[in-house]
Amino acid sequence: MRTGIEWTEDLAILVGGIDDQHRELFRRLNVFLGACDSGKGVEDLVRMLQFLDDYVAIHFREEERLHEEFAFPERHRHRGYHRAFLEQLGMLKMRFLKEGPTPDLVATINRIVVGWLLDHISRRDREFGEWVRRRAGR
Ligand SMILES: [Fe+2]
Ligand SMILES: [Fe+2]
Numbered sequence: 001m002r003t004g005i006e007w008t009e010d011l012a013i014l015v016g017g018i019d020d021q022h023r024e025l026f027r028r029l030n031v032f033l034g035a036c037d038s039g040k041g042v043e044d045l046v047r048m049l050q051f052l053d054d055y056v057a058i059h060f061r062e063e064e065r066l067h068e069e070f071a072f073p074e075r076h077r078h079r080g081y082h083r084a085f086l087e088q089l090g091m092l093k094m095r096f097l098k099e100g101p102t103p104d105l106v107a108t109i110n111r112i113v114v115g116w117l118l119d120h121i122s123r124r125d126r127e128f129g130e131w132v133r134r135r136a137g138r
Helices: 020-039 042-071 075-099 103-136
Strands: none
Touching: 020 042, 020 103, 042 075, 042 103, 075 103
16 A cells, blocks of 8 residues: 555535545645655654644534534434544554654554545545535535
């Protein structure tokens, strides 16, 4: 698996600023993963990981606010997916603080975070986009 994540148009869910937020998430993730490979100092890497983590939290809050606004029927389950991912990310962050950017850990972060984002956006977030459009009758 290559390192990093690439935005493609089929990931667009076409609701509010969500797609821009996803693109920003991808950008922050790529900056972090790229920096791990380029031998940057651990302190800088930890800051980048925190920068990514902060944005994940901001993004989930915004998405969940829209779920409420549009009375998305899957919103409670969806919130659970977000929570589970935040927990996983928290554990990866702890490991990173202890181990630093070992090739094994960087590959694990890449696999888990990239895999989760692509799967979640293309299935769960898309489901929300479809709900919004169905509700609006378009
Ligand atoms: Fe989501
Ligand atoms: Fe999302």
